[in-house]
Amino acid sequence: MLKNELIKKLHLKYPIVQAPMAGGVTTSQLVAAVxxxxxxxxxxxxxxxxxxxxxxxxxxxxxxxxxxxxxxxVPEEFKIRAEQVESVNQLLNPFRTxxxxxxxxxTEIPSFHHVLETFKEQIxxxxxxxxTVCSFTFGIPSKEFITELKQQNIILIGTATTVKEAIxxxxxxxxxxxxxxxxxxxxRGSFIDEDNEGLVGLMSLIPQVVDQVNIPVIAAGGIMDARGLMASLCLGAEGIQMGTAFLTCIESGAHPVHKDAILQAADDQTVITRAFSGKPARGIHNQFIADMRNQELEVAEFPIQNTLTQDIRRAASAQNNSEFMSLWSGQSASLAKKQTVKELMKSLIAEAKKMNLNF
Structure with a gap:
């Protein structure tokens, strides 16, 4: 039986984590099924x-x-400037038309103080x-929050896109x-090099991180099946995190248009854009991304840009218009399937056993 530190810490049967996709994808049914x-x-x-x-x-x-x-x-400090909001809205108004x-x-945008207070309440x-488990993206919470959570024996998981961030x-x-x-x-979960120009691939990142940290490493990015699981474990990770594979599952709350876009995507259709939220994110290329490509330097920072594009994304979803939706997806989209969580997990484990992984 595979029994590593990650499996013991998290009380899991299998070292498989469903990525925490915000925005309604992770329904109660999806989370519980995993x-x-x-x-x-x-x-x-x-x-x-x-x-x-x-x-x-x-x-x-x-x-x-x-x-x-x-x-x-994790909230990052930001400043709302009326002239910037107006300028970005001018860029976005043709899409609204x-x-x-x-x-x-x-547009009314919640202040940093409001975002921070909400985070405190969430904690x-x-x-x-x-x-029993709390993970963080976009940074590391303050020492006070970490101490408070650890006093309650809550297991804390961070996110890193580079060796430096993992350390x-x-x-x-x-x-x-x-x-x-x-x-x-x-x-992207980056918080040190936020422009993330390095964009280190997973197979390069795993062994470099494993050599520099003593805590268990979970591999994430483009993993869709047992091949990705086995490769990650071989390189020193103790488990994997899958997002896109779970996003197209029956229990996922992703919009049907979003699911279909992934199920029909080719291997070269995803790109990284800041246009929707102000943070670099990978999704399927569409008209909004293409039209905003030359204006990316003018978009507001997160979460301001995210708030400014909210009406566009909501209307596009309501109108089943994939050209103006944020169709987040990893690079292995063409391996996605429409199936239940149980079917996905069952096939993944069966494949891993065929590859001699002793579960």
Missing amino acids: SNSGGLGMIGAGYLSPAKMRTQIQEIKKLTSNTFGVNLF CLNLPQQEQ QVVINEQV ENEKAGMDIVVVQGSEAGGH
Whole structure:
């Protein structure tokens, strides 16, 4: 039986983590199904209010008695400038015209203080609801938060896109680190080199990180099946995190248009863009990304840009218009399948056993 430190720490049957995809993808059914199948289900709670987060945690507890976790976005300081908001809205208004939306000049954006207070409340929900695993993206929380969570015996997972970021996660007290290769779909978890020009691929990143940290490493980015699992374990990772593979599952809350776009995608169709949120993120190329390509230097930082494009993304979803949606996807999209979580996990484990992995 494969029994490494990661499996023991997280009380898992299999070293498989479902990526915490924010924005409604990680339904209670998806998270619970992963945990019930022996992996680690994760709530992508980055955009959830503390009240909605609490409700979902309580729902999942009714659906599984196994370990599951919550992922939070670490707030980064930002300043709202009226002239920048107006300027970006001018760039976005032609898209609003295409979607029959009203033109915008000034948009109400929550302040950094509000974002920070929400994060504090989210941390309290994790503690009060006795969630056993909490992971972080876009940075490392302050020492005070880490101490508070560790006092409750909550296992902490950080995210890194470089060796330097992985080392910082270990120094700060993270118990485990997810190393995110450039192949990964959705937002880059970078927080030191935020422009992320290095974009290190996963197979290069794993052994370099493993040689520099003592905490267990979870590999993420382009992994869709047992081949990715075996390769990651061979290079020294103790487990894998899969996003796109779970996004197209029946239980996922992703929009049907988003799922279809992934299921029909070719290997070269994903690109990294800042146009939707202000942070680099990998998704399927569409008209919005193409039209914004030359304006990427003018977009606002996260979460300002994310708020400014919200009406566009919502209207596109309501109108089933894939050209203006953020179709986040990893580079291995063409390996995605429409199936249940149980079917995905079952086939992954069966393939791994054929490759002589002793589960």
